[in-house]
Amino acid sequence: MRSTRCHPDGLMLFEPTVHEDDRGAFFESFNALAFAEATGTSAYFAQDNQSISSAGVVRGLHYQLPPYAQGKLVRVSAGRVFDVAVDLRDGSDTFGRWFGVELSAVNHLQLWIPPGFAHGFLALEDGSEVLYKTTEFWHRESERALRWDDPDIGIAWPAEGLRIIISDKDALAPGFAELTNSAPARLA
Numbered sequence: 001m002r003s004t005r006c007h008p009d010g011l012m013l014f015e016p017t018v019h020e021d022d023r024g025a026f027f028e029s030f031n032a033l034a035f036a037e038a039t040g041t042s043a044y045f046a047q048d049n050q051s052i053s054s055a056g057v058v059r060g061l062h063y064q065l066p067p068y069a070q071g072k073l074v075r076v077s078a079g080r081v082f083d084v085a086v087d088l089r090d091g092s093d094t095f096g097r098w099f100g101v102e103l104s105a106v107n108h109l110q111l112w113i114p115p116g117f118a119h120g121f122l123a124l125e126d127g128s129e130v131l132y133k134t135t136e137f138w139h140r141e142s143e144r145a146l147r148w149d150d151p152d153i154g155i156a157w158p159a160e161g162l163r164i165i166i167s168d169k170d171a172l173a174p175g176f177a178e179l180t181n182s183a184p185a186r187l188a
């Protein structure tokens with residue numbers, strides 16, 4: 001399992017070693033020791049989540065307020081998505097900065113997103129399956145959303161030629177300016 005630090009600091013990309021033979025392939029999709037050694041954090045996860053999305057679906061940007069803030073380890077088992085994290089950590093020098101990467105069933109890449117980031121993705125193919133571990137349980141009351149296409153964050157979504165499909169909840173999500181103007185100044 002190779003790991004690469006990303007920016008904003010704290011984000012990390014994992015690439016498993018894929019063992020191929022005449023039957024197909026095998027790889028460790030999660031290893032608690034490798035994860036803990038690479039991230040310096042415990043490998044405790046409360047939930048495994050899975051969503052299936054058609055091409056053009058945007059899920060997010062979502063996060064949970066403390067004490068229910070979730071770290072997420074995200075991978076794709078079918079199709080491909082553009083996965084995005086936005087830094088909303090209290091006191092962060094990169095507050096509001098985003099990072100995006102294509103995760104796919106072909107590249108096997110996994111993105112570690114520590115607590116304090118908003119998370120979302122754009123499905124680039126029909127039937128894209130996203131699997132992710134979360135460090136905290138889902139807590140509906142502390143769930144918050146941020147507009148996926150907010151100009152102040154300026155995520156460069158590779159949406160060319162895709163018809164965007166979002167939930168009613170995400171269609172009503174506040175923008176970054178609205179969010180940061182409301183107390184507290186730091187969101188997660």
Ligand SMILES: Cc1cn([C@H]2C[C@H](O)[C@@H](COP(=O)(O)OP(=O)(O)O[C@H]3O[C@H](C)C(=O)[C@H](O)[C@H]3O)O2)c(=O)[nH]c1=O
Nearest residue numbers: 047049051059060061062063072119120121137138167
């Ligand atoms: C998150 C969650 C949702 N639900 C229920 C609530 C709804 O009845 C249904 C769909 O929920 P939602 O529309 O919030 O699903 P997504 O839009 O995929 O939300 C996720 O999108 C982005 C990408 C994330 O990182 C979050 O984990 C999560 O917010 O599943 C549960 O039962 N458990 C859960 O942990």
